[in-house]
Amino acid sequence: MKSSFSTMPRRTFIKGLAFSAGITLAGCSNTDPPTYGNILRMGDLVTYKAHRLLLPKHSLAREYDYSDISSIPAIGTTNPADSSQPGFDPEHGPAYERLLRDEFANWRLSVEGSVVRPGVFSMAELRRLPSRTQITRHTCEEGWSAIAQWTGVPLSIVLEACGIQPNARFVQFHTYDAYVDSIDMLDALHPQTILAYGMNGRDLPIGHGAPLRARVETQLGYKSMKFLRRIVVADEFDDHGERGLLQAGWSWYAGI
Amino acid sequence: MSETAVPSSSSETSTQSEGHRRWVRISHWIIVVSFFTLGITGVFIFAAHPRLYWGEVGNNLTPALLEIPITNNYRPDELVRTVSFTDVSDTAVSANRTYRIFNENSWARSLHFLGAWFLVISGLFYALAGVFSGHIKNDLLPRARELAPRALWRDMKNHLALQFGSARSGPPYGLLQRCAYASVAFIALPLMLVTGLTMSPAVTAAYPILLDVFGGYQSARTIHFFAFAALVLFLVVHVAMVALTGFRRQMRAMILGN
Numbered sequence: 001m002k003s004s005f006s007t008m009p010r011r012t013f014i015k016g017l018a019f020s021a022g023i024t025l026a027g028c029s030n031t032d033p034p035t036y037g038n039i040l041r042m043g044d045l046v047t048y049k050a051h052r053l054l055l056p057k058h059s060l061a062r063e064y065d066y067s068d069i070s071s072i073p074a075i076g077t078t079n080p081a082d083s084s085q086p087g088f089d090p091e092h093g094p095a096y097e098r099l100l101r102d103e104f105a106n107w108r109l110s111v112e113g114s115v116v117r118p119g120v121f122s123m124a125e126l127r128r129l130p131s132r133t134q135i136t137r138h139t140c141e142e143g144w145s146a147i148a149q150w151t152g153v154p155l156s157i158v159l160e161a162c163g164i165q166p167n168a169r170f171v172q173f174h175t176y177d178a179y180v181d182s183i184d185m186l187d188a189l190h191p192q193t194i195l196a197y198g199m200n201g202r203d204l205p206i207g208h209g210a211p212l213r214a215r216v217e218t219q220l221g222y223k224s225m226k227f228l229r230r231i232v233v234a235d236e237f238d239d240h241g242e243r244g245l246l247q248a249g250w251s252w253y254a255g256i
Numbered sequence: 257m258s259e260t261a262v263p264s265s266s267s268e269t270s271t272q273s274e275g276h277r278r279w280v281r282i283s284h285w286i287i288v289v290s291f292f293t294l295g296i297t298g299v300f301i302f303a304a305h306p307r308l309y310w311g312e313v314g315n316n317l318t319p320a321l322l323e324i325p326i327t328n329n330y331r332p333d334e335l336v337r338t339v340s341f342t343d344v345s346d347t348a349v350s351a352n353r354t355y356r357i358f359n360e361n362s363w364a365r366s367l368h369f370l371g372a373w374f375l376v377i378s379g380l381f382y383a384l385a386g387v388f389s390g391h392i393k394n395d396l397l398p399r400a401r402e403l404a405p406r407a408l409w410r411d412m413k414n415h416l417a418l419q420f421g422s423a424r425s426g427p428p429y430g431l432l433q434r435c436a437y438a439s440v441a442f443i444a445l446p447l448m449l450v451t452g453l454t455m456s457p458a459v460t461a462a463y464p465i466l467l468d469v470f471g472g473y474q475s476a477r478t479i480h481f482f483a484f485a486a487l488v489l490f491l492v493v494h495v496a497m498v499a500l501t502g503f504r505r506q507m508r509a510m511i512l513g514n
Contacts, residue, residue, distance in 0.1 A: 040363060043370030051458050061461040064312070069345050071317035073335065078352040086356075137312055137473060139457050141361050142329075143305035144315035145473050149344065200341040200348070207338055207352045218458045249362035255458030256369060 030236035031169050033252040041246070048253035058190055061217035064135045064147050069200060072138060072146035074207030080176040080227050087177040092229065096176040104211040109195075113172075113233035116163030123197065123211055129153040129161070132194050140221040141254065150215045151198030156189045159233065167235040173214055174230035180240040181225055182252075183216055192217040195228065220254035275426045275514040279385045284510060286378040291487070293371030294448075298484060300364035303327045304357065308481060312472035317351060321478065329357040372452065379445060395427035396441065398434045407431060423501035425509030433497075436490060444487050451480040 033048070035041040077087030081097035099107050104123060112118040133151040155171065164185075171188040174180050187193055196215045197204055204210045209226025216223040222245075239246045246252055276284070306327055307320040314320065316330055323330065335351035386392035411431045414420070420430075429437065453459045454466040454476035470476040498506045508514070 040366035040370060043373060044366050046373060047369055055458055055462040059462045061457060062464045062467060066344065068312070069341065069348050070313040071315065071347065071349050071351075073316050073351055073353050074338070075353045078354065085354075137457075139455075139473060140305075140315075141365060142357070142359060143301065143477065144307075145313050146315050146317075147313055200344045202341075202343075205339045205350060207350060218461045220457060251362075251366050256456040 033237055033246065034239060036246075040249075041251075044251040044253055047251075047256055051253070051255050052186065057186060061136055061192055064137065066135065066149070068147045069135065069149060070147045072148050072208075073144070074205070075140070075142075076222075077177040077179075077226065078207040085177075087179060089176065089178040092176045096227065099176075099211075100206075107211050107229075109212060109228060110230045111158060111162050111233075112230070114165040114168040114235050115159070115233050116165065117161075119162055121158070126153050126158070126195065126197065126212070129157050132191070133198070134192055134194070134215075134217070136192065136215070136217045138221050138224070149198075149200050150194065150196040151201075152194035152196035152212070152215065154191060155193045155195055155214070155231075156191070158195060158231070159188065162233075164233060165235070168233045170234045170237060172232040172234055172238065172240075173225035173228055174232065175225055176227040176229055178243060179225070179245075180243045181223065181245055182234070182238065182240075183214075183219070183223060187216055187218060187223075190216075190218060218255055222250070223254050274424055275509050275512075277389070277391065278513060279381075279389075280391065281510055281513060283378045283382040283385070286374060287382070290371045290375035290378065291491075294368055294375065295484065295488070297364040297368040297371065299326075300360045301368060302481065303329075304359045304361050305329060308478045309474035310471065310478060311474055312467070314474040316353070317349060327358040329359075331355060372449070375445070376449065379449075382441075391427075392441075395429060396434055396438050398431060398438065402431055408435075418500060420497075420501050425502075425506055425514075436493070440487065440490055444483050444490070447483045448480060448487070451476040451483065455480070 033041070033045060035045055077085055079085065080087070080089065080093050081100055082088060083090075083093060107123060109121045109126065110118075111121065130153065131151055132154050133149060135147060135149045138146045138148060159171070169185055170182045171185065172180060172182040183193070192215070194215050195212050196209075197212050199205060199208055204213060209224075209228075212228045213226040214224050214228065238244070239252075241247060244252075302324075303326050306324045307314065307316075307330060308322040308324075309318065310321050316332060316335060334355050335353055337349060337351045339350040341348040341350070383392075386396070408431065415432060450466065451470060454470050455473060460467050460473070466476070467473065470479060
């Protein structure tokens with residue numbers, strides 16, 4: 001018993017090593033988030049790859065009833081024009097202040113990068129596109145959760161209107177505060193991934209990302225970027241330097 | 257791990273010499289490292305929002321089931337009320353949080369999940385080896401006939417009197433010992449894994465039944481917390497028993513095998 005068993009762990013262990021080595025090497029390609037040789041980032045990459053391998057694609061996050069709508073705090077940047085906030089961006093904060101003054105009448109969303117027809121959308125144009133309304137749970141990495149109703153245009157509709165190039169792998173969200181982030185094409189084309197302009201039946205409040213925010217319902221709250229100004233479709237992964245999550249020590253994939 | 261209070265009635269199944277099998281020792285120590293990694297990072301993660309709730313929803317604007325004052329992250333007086341969603345709900349409001357909180361989740365979350373991968377892989381290995389070697393059936397699971405209230409009571413009394421008989425290093429284990437090990441391996445640790453997965457938005461999108469089983473995201477988080485508390489209690493008793501039955505001999509048996 002004892003000796004016949006001692007060979008199995010070794011074989012399993014070697015297979016595990018080969019799997020980990022594959023993951024580590026995969027991390028060197030430009031279509032995966034980099035690990036920088038950091039064991040935490042390697043673990044994040046294993047989780048990301050395991051989710052993509054094991055979970056069915058595009059299953060819908062649970063949607064709730066109207067009566068489930070709850071209170072919800074606004075955290076992080078609650079006003080990009082407020083220079084006292086840590087997420088204030090000296091380049092775009094003042095522009096946001098000007099947009100606030102005329103209630104976002106001059107706001108535009110630019111869609112560029114790996115698309116056939118790069119374009120600029122006004123809020124009226126976005127609202128003319130087919131919309132989706134969903135009551136979903138916002139799950140914050142801190143440990144709290146809230147349920148709200150979100151109305152917006154599916155990101156897939158905006159991207160397809162611009163024509164996604166075949167090599168496109170990531171969709172980046174550039175905002176009016178100091179952060180940039182991205183999601184992969186699978187989440188970008190998820191039916192519940194929307195560019196939300198409405199919350200609980202009203203225009204999106206400033207604290208929650210006015211005039212337009214992403215809702216990525218298969219990941220934690222921090223992936224649902226607020227205060228959007230520009231969407232870039234990219235063929236390769238970009239960590240966005242100090243503005244991105246990775247160099248701040250956070251996992252890029254937040255499906256867990 | 258081998259405090260034997262009452263000589264097991266199943267000693268006929270265990271003909272091996274005193275000590276632990278090699279694969280038991282390897283998986284034991286990987287699980288120990290994973291457990292400490294998960295436990296310490298778990299405390300850091302919990303500290304970012306040390307409030308527990310039941311159901312799907314819970315945040316600084318809703319009442320808590322239980323608050324543990326390990327950080328001052330909950331400061332309702334400093335929340336700036338901004339929006340009342342009165343047309344959709346009588347009670348739903350929004351407020352801006354403008355103060356900085358204690359949040360070490362960047363590394364703590366990633367290290368937590370790294371520890372979880374090690375625990376899952378070593379746990380799977382342990383379960384497979386345990387089934388095929390007969391270790392689980394012969395050494396861990398208490399037999400139905402042993403679970404008579406009188407036998408349990410006698411073993412409990414012996415433990416409380418700190419009488420552990422001829423404590424061996426390795427199987428056969430005593431009755432309470434089997435019950436404790438089996439509860440950790442087959443109830444508490446799997447419960448930690450499944451309630452942990454219920455907190456993943458990608459996993460619950462694929463398997464929403466998890467939310468129904470545990471009663472929601474926050475319920476799963478609360479169960480995760482109390483299962484952790486139970487595991488810490490096990491750890492304290494476990495280490496105490498190792499110390500009471502000969503620390504050096506027990507450690508030698510779990511490291512070197514004899």
